[in-house]
Structure formats: C-alpha cells, structure tokens
Amino acid sequence: MYEHLSLPQIVGGLEKRKPRGGGGFSLPQGRVKKDYYKDVSDKAEQITRSYTELKEKYNGKVNPHLVYRISVNQSVDYNSFVKILHSMGGITVLSVAENKQGYWVVFSSDTELISFKDKLSQYSGIKDGRKYDFFNAIDSIDDIPIEEKIGTNLTLNPLKKEEVDYLDIELWRMDDEYIQTFIKELSNTYNDWNKFRICDRLITNSFALFRVKISYEVLAEIIELKEVARVDRPFIPTFKLSDYYGQDVEDLEISAPDEDSVGVLVIDSGITSNHPLLEKAVGDEENFQEVEKELQDKVGHGTAVAGVSLYGDIKQKMNDKSFLPSNWLFSAKVMYGQEDAQGNFSPVYDEERLFENQLNTAIRSFLDQDGYRIKIVNISFGNANESLKDKNNRQFPLAALLDELAYEYRDVAFVVSAGNSDPRNIYDELEEIIENYPNYLVENEYFRIINPATSALSITVGSIAQEFSILEQGERHKMDIYTAVAQHKEPSPFTRTGFGINGMLKPEVVHYGGNLILRKEFGRIIENVGGKLPLLSNSPTEKLFNFNYGTSFSAPMVTHVLGEIANKYPDKSANFLKNLLLQSTETVKIDGFNGSDSQKQTSLLKVQGYGLPNYERAISSFDNRVVLLDEGVIGLNKVQVYSFDCPSLFFETKGYKKISVALTFDPVTRMTRGDSYLGNRMQFKLYHTINPYIVAEKFAEYDFSDDMATLEELDDYEIKLTPGPNKRNSGCHQKGIREFKREPKALPNSPFTLVVINSNKWVTDENHMQNYCVSVMVEHTQDIKLYTEIRTAIKQRVRIR
Structure with a gap:
C-alpha cells in the first residue's frame, strides 16, 4: 500500500474561445402568425384582467405583482433571451424551464403588458414594424394554474373547510424588498391569528419559504396571489424502525x-x-x-x-x-x-x-x-x-x-x-415482485x-x-421456503x-x-427478518x-x-x-434489466451510480493499481491540461486493464435555474499517445460547447470512457471508466493527457474561481510494478523542467 501520486499539470488556465452565435429563433412548423397573435393577445388580456381583479380585491392592503409563465418551445441562449424579455416593459425571469424548453416564470413591472403586446403585433404583421423573431421561441403565455401550485402532500390530504393547520408557502424568489413588503402587507391584511399566522421563514439565494398556520378560507384567497409558487403540507421525515432483540x-x-x-x-x-x-x-x-x-x-x-x-x-x-x-x-x-x-x-x-x-x-x-x-x-x-x-x-x-x-x-x-x-405497495403477489424485479x-x-x-x-x-441469510424461528424455518428478491x-x-x-x-x-426475504402464506406475503x-x-x-x-x-x-x-x-x-x-x-x-445494451447500462447507472466504495482502495495505491490526483482551482471558460507517462509494461502485459478518471467540484447553485441548476459545469477528456502540448494547443484554439467538447482531429487519440459525457457531465461528481477485458487490436500508448474544462452557465462574476479535485487511476490484474515506474517517470520530468 502506497500514498497516491500527484497528477502533473503541464498547462493551466487556457481560455476557451467564446462559442459562435446561434442561428436565431426557428419558426415553429405550422404557425400562422395572425392566429398566433389572436391566441397570445387573448392570453395577455386574461393575465392582465386577473391581475386587475386581484388588485381591486386587495385595494389598499396588498400590492400584488404580475407573475405569469411563458411557454418556450426551443432551446434559447439564456442571457440573450433574458435581455429580450427585459426590453418588453421590464419582464424579469424568476424561474427557467429544465433544458430551457418549457415554462419560464416571469415577473412584469408593465402590468398592462403594453410593450409585450405592441411587439407581438409587429411580429405578427398586424402592425408595421420590426420582425421581433424571438416570438418564434414563445408558444404562449398564461397564468400559473392554481392546481399546479398545490404540492403533493396537500393534494393527497387537502385542507378541509373549517380546518386550520400548518402549511408551507413558497414564494417566487423576487428581490428581498419585494418579498419583505409583500409578507408585511399579507400579515396586516390577515391579522386574525386564529386564521393566519407566520410561524417561521427561511429566505436563501434560491428560495423564500414560510411556515404558516392557516385556515381553509384564507388559503383559498392567498393561493390566488401570483407571488405564491407552491403551497404544501410540511415536510414529513419518513423512515421506519422495528425492534427485535440483542446481545450482552x-x-x-x-x-x-x-x-x-x-x-x-x-x-x-x-x-x-x-x-x-x-x-x-x-x-x-x-x-x-x-x-x-x-x-x-x-x-x-x-x-x-x-x-x-x-x-x-x-x-x-x-x-x-x-x-x-x-x-x-x-x-x-x-x-x-x-x-x-x-x-x-x-x-x-x-x-x-x-x-x-x-x-x-x-x-x-x-x-x-x-x-x-x-x-x-x-x-x-x-x-x-x-x-x-x-x-x-x-x-x-x-x-x-x-x-x-x-x-x-x-x-x-x-x-x-x-x-x-x-x-408490496404496488404488487399484490410475490410472483409479481419477483418477475418485475429489478x-x-x-x-x-x-x-x-x-x-x-x-x-x-x-x-x-x-x-x-x-x-x-434466513432468521431461524425454531424448527419452522426449515419448513418454510423463503425467496430473496435480490441476490x-x-x-x-x-x-x-x-x-x-x-x-x-x-x-x-x-x-x-x-x-x-419473502414467502406466501394463506394469500399473504410474509417477511423474514433475515x-x-x-x-x-x-x-x-x-x-x-x-x-x-x-x-x-x-x-x-x-x-x-x-x-x-x-x-x-x-x-x-x-x-x-x-x-x-x-x-x-x-x-x-x-x-434482468429490459432493453438494449445501452438501455441496460442506463438502468444500471440509475440504480447503483458508480458502485460500491471501498476504504482501502480509496486511500492507497498498490504496485498494480496507481492513483494520481490533483486539487486545483480553475477560472470560468478555461481549461487545465495534465499529462503523465505510463510504463510500456502496462500496455504490453496481457490481462485485464482498467483506466478511470474522477472529477469532483462544488459549484454555486440556483433552484430557479431549471436549464442549469449548476452555475458552471465541468468535464474531462482523456487522450493517449499524442504529445500533450499539441492537445493543449488544440483546446486553446478550438471553439466548442460545454456539453460536447469534441475535436475531430484528436478523436483517434481519445480514450472513450463509460458512462459517456452526456450522462456524467450534468453533475458535480463524475467518473469515467475504460476496461480492457481482452487484448484489443490497438492498445493506447503513453503519454496519457487529461483535459479538464470549466464552462460558465450563468455565474455573473467573471473572476469566479472554481475549486475541484481530479484523479486518474490505472490498474492491471497482473502483479506488475506500475507504481514505482510511474513515480520515477514523474520525478524525472520534474527534474528536467
């Protein structure tokens, strides 16, 4: 057992060139602009009408805000789209749809939507003016339905008439001043503590959450307010514990x-x-x-x-x-x-x-x-x-x-x-559980x-x-046939x-x-404590x-x-x-998983992720299993390049070989950003044989997106890792593996070059630095002295430099 080795960095802080601009907004197939104008302008009228009714209802008590949602039909550039929306009477984005397509929640300071409707009429040809083709990306706008504000727990167990109970109310995350003023106005309006009382609050960068004690009648009114994002019964910790027996x-x-x-x-x-x-x-x-x-x-x-x-x-x-x-x-x-x-x-x-x-x-x-x-x-x-x-x-x-x-x-x-x-909550029969598992x-x-x-x-x-294992229960355990659902x-x-x-x-x-561990007995499913x-x-x-x-x-x-x-x-x-x-x-x-090999691999990832960890493998390298790692920081839209020499005996000795890369980082997050919950995303690519400085040069020059950093001229040198980038790049705990179970026609050769890429999604501070840790592991089943040779090669490279 040895200490892990340092992963040598050869080039750091390479800047990515900014991606080229996209091709504008695509016109949805079959859209007739005049019909579209009528539909969207009608929706705009409904939104402003419902807002006006709320304003009149709470006249002098609560100053409601105009919050609604926009249905976006194509992937758009977040920053550009936000600027476009803001230009229409100060429309501010509160929440972004996952993958950018779907419902975006917005707040408008133009309560009549005058600017929005004016540009809509120009886009549709109703009025002469500019094209405003960003409307191509918008299917419609509408109020957020009340039923969609009701959380799962409250849906399953609705508040009854005459009932007063504790609920959680989440507000759309607007400016602190808006929220504080709104809550104060709400408390002054509903000042009967027997019907409405704010017990607790938590406002973070991502959300504004309130625990209230509330009556059915007050809830029926408050949930209509557009500032309310979600109402639900409070979080209930769920687990179970059964007592048995012990030891002296x-x-x-x-x-x-x-x-x-x-x-x-x-x-x-x-x-x-x-x-x-x-x-x-x-x-x-x-x-x-x-x-x-x-x-x-x-x-x-x-x-x-x-x-x-x-x-x-x-x-x-x-x-x-x-x-x-x-x-x-x-x-x-x-x-x-x-x-x-x-x-x-x-x-x-x-x-x-x-x-x-x-x-x-x-x-x-x-x-x-x-x-x-x-x-x-x-x-x-x-x-x-x-x-x-x-x-x-x-x-x-x-x-x-x-x-x-x-x-x-x-x-x-x-x-x-x-x-x-x-x-057992979805299958009545033991046979159904066994047949449908996993x-x-x-x-x-x-x-x-x-x-x-x-x-x-x-x-x-x-x-x-x-x-x-089966729990012994006298002689009975020898008579009963139990089935373990999982091996x-x-x-x-x-x-x-x-x-x-x-x-x-x-x-x-x-x-x-x-x-x-189950068995059937008189039509019931019986469980063994084993x-x-x-x-x-x-x-x-x-x-x-x-x-x-x-x-x-x-x-x-x-x-x-x-x-x-x-x-x-x-x-x-x-x-x-x-x-x-x-x-x-x-x-x-x-x-037992259904589907193609790819679908089975996806199912395996959903169930067990990267697998079962082991303490000894975590802390130690061995003669035939070497871990090299580095802790570093990286700027936004920049690249770090690492390289090390792997001895020829790793490639030439017959037997099972394995290479893996792990990357962990801790980005800033926002729950309102459905398009990218992480403020910046990182990824890695591993290459073999080619000079690492050539790899660094290509990555410095090439223009690529953060999701798929593909360079065709380096493709023959890339070690393809599993799971692929589409599955591993979305999170901040990533690992990719390449196994050589049989001798391939063309094995990779030294050196290994690792590229770490940090792409900004929505972080506004251009000087933001991201902490991360990256490691590479090479392993062989044969008892070969990898560790000593890799360590010696790293020391020699350091002395030469």
Whole structure:
C-alpha cells in the first residue's frame, strides 16, 4: 500500500474561445402568425384582467405583482433571451424551464403588458414594424394554474373547510424588498391569528419559504396571489424502525475513537448517548426542536444511523466482538418521538417551524465549532411525497439548502439517503415482485429519488443487498421456503433510483442496506427478518441491537467510509474526500434489466451510480493499481491540461486493464435555474499517445460547447470512457471508466493527457474561481510494478523542467 501520486499539470488556465452565435429563433412548423397573435393577445388580456381583479380585491392592503409563465418551445441562449424579455416593459425571469424548453416564470413591472403586446403585433404583421423573431421561441403565455401550485402532500390530504393547520408557502424568489413588503402587507391584511399566522421563514439565494398556520378560507384567497409558487403540507421525515432483540454487552470489547479522529454529524431523531457502544464516542449532542425537551432518542432511528456511521458493518463487529468507533460522533436532534396506542414511537417535526430552518440552524451550529473538526454530515431521511418526475423538475427547497450549505462549508462532505419504496405497495403477489424485479426500480415513478436526495453537492446513496441469510424461528424455518428478491450486491428491492435534476447521475454510490426475504402464506406475503441489518437499539438496557433495512442505513455506511478517509486526510476539502470515494467504487453487473445494451447500462447507472466504495482502495495505491490526483482551482471558460507517462509494461502485459478518471467540484447553485441548476459545469477528456502540448494547443484554439467538447482531429487519440459525457457531465461528481477485458487490436500508448474544462452557465462574476479535485487511476490484474515506474517517470520530468 502506497500514498497516491500527484497528477502533473503541464498547462493551466487556457481560455476557451467564446462559442459562435446561434442561428436565431426557428419558426415553429405550422404557425400562422395572425392566429398566433389572436391566441397570445387573448392570453395577455386574461393575465392582465386577473391581475386587475386581484388588485381591486386587495385595494389598499396588498400590492400584488404580475407573475405569469411563458411557454418556450426551443432551446434559447439564456442571457440573450433574458435581455429580450427585459426590453418588453421590464419582464424579469424568476424561474427557467429544465433544458430551457418549457415554462419560464416571469415577473412584469408593465402590468398592462403594453410593450409585450405592441411587439407581438409587429411580429405578427398586424402592425408595421420590426420582425421581433424571438416570438418564434414563445408558444404562449398564461397564468400559473392554481392546481399546479398545490404540492403533493396537500393534494393527497387537502385542507378541509373549517380546518386550520400548518402549511408551507413558497414564494417566487423576487428581490428581498419585494418579498419583505409583500409578507408585511399579507400579515396586516390577515391579522386574525386564529386564521393566519407566520410561524417561521427561511429566505436563501434560491428560495423564500414560510411556515404558516392557516385556515381553509384564507388559503383559498392567498393561493390566488401570483407571488405564491407552491403551497404544501410540511415536510414529513419518513423512515421506519422495528425492534427485535440483542446481545450482552459484557461479551464485547468497546473502545473510544482515536483522539485525532475527525467528527461525524448525524442529523436525525437524536441518539441514546448512554448506549454502551456510543457513549465513549459522543462529542456533543444538541436539540433543535422545541416540543420534546429531552435529548434522548425515543424513535430509535438516529441511534441506529449513528451506530452505522461509527462502525459500518455492525454484523462484522458483532462477529469480531470488538467495537472501535472510527470517528467522534455529534448529534443534532431535529425530530421528536410521538407515541401511538401500541407504545410505538414515530418521528414528528415541530409544527411551528420550517424543517428547512431547523436543519439550517442545526448544521451551522455544529459546523461553526472549529474544535469539533466535523468532516461528514449524514442525513438519512426524506419526504416520500416529493420525488422527481420525468420532466419539468424544479429543485426542492430542502435539497437546495443542502447545496448552499455544502458550497459554504467546502471542507465538509454531505451524505444523503436515496429514499425507500416498498414493492408490496404496488404488487399484490410475490410472483409479481419477483418477475418485475429489478425493472420496476427504473420503470415505476414510485421508485424515483426523493427530497433531499436530489441535492447536487451531496453524495446520494442507494442500497444493495447483503449476503443471503434466513432468521431461524425454531424448527419452522426449515419448513418454510423463503425467496430473496435480490441476490448479494444486487439493488435492494426498496431502493429509490435516479436520475437527478438536469439528468445528473444520482445516486452516485451504493452500500449495504438490506433485502426483502419473502414467502406466501394463506394469500399473504410474509417477511423474514433475515433481510434486515443489525443496528444499535435505542433501548440498550433491554437489548443492544435491533434489525431494520433501508437506504437510511446504506447512507451511514458511506458516511463511515468517508469518515475513515477524512481521518487520514483531515485537512483536505470535501472535493478531495469525495473524489477518493468515487475512485474507489466498483460496479456490480446485474442481469434482468429490459432493453438494449445501452438501455441496460442506463438502468444500471440509475440504480447503483458508480458502485460500491471501498476504504482501502480509496486511500492507497498498490504496485498494480496507481492513483494520481490533483486539487486545483480553475477560472470560468478555461481549461487545465495534465499529462503523465505510463510504463510500456502496462500496455504490453496481457490481462485485464482498467483506466478511470474522477472529477469532483462544488459549484454555486440556483433552484430557479431549471436549464442549469449548476452555475458552471465541468468535464474531462482523456487522450493517449499524442504529445500533450499539441492537445493543449488544440483546446486553446478550438471553439466548442460545454456539453460536447469534441475535436475531430484528436478523436483517434481519445480514450472513450463509460458512462459517456452526456450522462456524467450534468453533475458535480463524475467518473469515467475504460476496461480492457481482452487484448484489443490497438492498445493506447503513453503519454496519457487529461483535459479538464470549466464552462460558465450563468455565474455573473467573471473572476469566479472554481475549486475541484481530479484523479486518474490505472490498474492491471497482473502483479506488475506500475507504481514505482510511474513515480520515477514523474520525478524525472520534474527534474528536467
């Protein structure tokens, strides 16, 4: 085991030439301009009429704003289109459609839409004037339908007449002054606290969210206001925990973490800090909800998650009878336990406060304490009613908040569980589950990842099945025939899957989270506990361990790995830690997916991302597996070029060979930018044989887009990596792999040249510098001395320079 090597940079900061201008706006097929004029002008009249009615209704109380949506039918240049809209009476863009096509939400200071209608009439030929062909890109304009403002939870459980309850109201993210004035006017208008009261608020760069207690009649009025983007019942953390039995503490060897170990923060239902397997590792714990004063974890979920974060595989520790925590544990309690008639506790949130605000306060409270040295934050809960759709997605406020926090605390890695769904909720028969697995994971929207697993800067974790085992139940287990839905390392039958916002690869990694082991009995589906993982119990005086399954526990498995990596590199950034994590992953080939080879590969990515990480592979290079990496900064629309020599024995020695590149960066984000949630995007290209300075020269001269940086003259030298750029470039955690399972006709040759490209999407600061970490791994199955030769070649190059 060796230290990783530095990846030599030969040319840095090359500027990309700006892309050439596009070809204007295409006229939609079949459009008759006079008919188009009538339709759009009628819609404009409806919008202004509804606005006027609202203004009259709230005369002297609330000054409403004219917010509506524009249907865009083609991909447009954001900056140019925004300028065009602004020229029509001050139309300001509030939200951009995903992929730029679809509904753009706008705010107009011209409440009569006079300028818009005037230019529309000139475009349509109704009035002499200019062509204004940007109208080619606009299908129509209209008010945002009220039903589209109602969130999933409120749709499933509508507010009843005479009911007063807590709801979350999100406003379109206008200027702070607009929002503050609007809220003040609203509070003055609805001043009966029994019917309307603002309990909590959180305004970030991306969103403005308010927790209110509101009556049915007030909601019916407020939701008509155009400033309101979404109304929903509050975020409900969803997970489940079943209690079983445990083991005697006297049989176990229990230690404290090493003094130099870094901290891991678990945001959950608290912990049982006097649990014998936790008490020696607890750094601090705090309560961030006001209903339950005790720090004690009454639900049990937080204790279970904390145990996995410290120990990883609890079963292995039980077998070894030895528990040495990897890290110091910090606990933020944001939920409390509510007891039902059977004495079981469910997680509940503080009704008066925004969950986003509690999370924001909790994370900042701990991360601002330098002495805690917290490097990983684990979040193992999600809102099952907020999942991604196939299109027209908008980032969720909770996930957007995590991204803003991750951007601010750049030395801390955030880990989030993908979420769970039970196939027994969509299939009545065991045979249906078996026959449709694993395809239902990628074909049924019920299994799409949930809020906040869509967070771009967090590592999202899915679940795979551990080795098969059946829980003995006397002699009966020998009689009953149980079926494991998943085999070892296959996707857990309940795990949620990607892709994420803008098609970014989510989840990025997977870890063991359990299985479903089932049988039929008298028409019912019976479950065996053997599919569940052993976890720490929150009632250690009764039993040390419980059993459960879910991505709630695969996520802290990854937190444990990252915690161990951070112990070795305590001063490194989150980009560095996440890069080593990605570089250590290995995918598992899964049979049973439908479709072509390409479709099967896509399904595999949606389910397991880049695969299962491994601590030893993350921190160490070996004789026949070498990792070279670099942490750097890069300007907008610039290129960095790296190059190193790989010894001939790598190419000439027969056997399986593998090359992989990993790139991690932490861009600024905006949930209002559906076209690109990330402010800038990065990508990489890997070349062989050709002189690296020729590659650098070509990239400095060539004019290319950020999405597909293709240079035909270099195409013969490019090492094509999987997944391809279309799938990996959307996110900020990227990895590409090339495997040589058989000896190809033409193997690549030295040197290897890596090009890293940073393309601006909407960052306004031209001097903005992007932090990143990039690594290259070369591996051979044969026992060859790659490491020594690559290290020697790098040293010689340095001496020559």
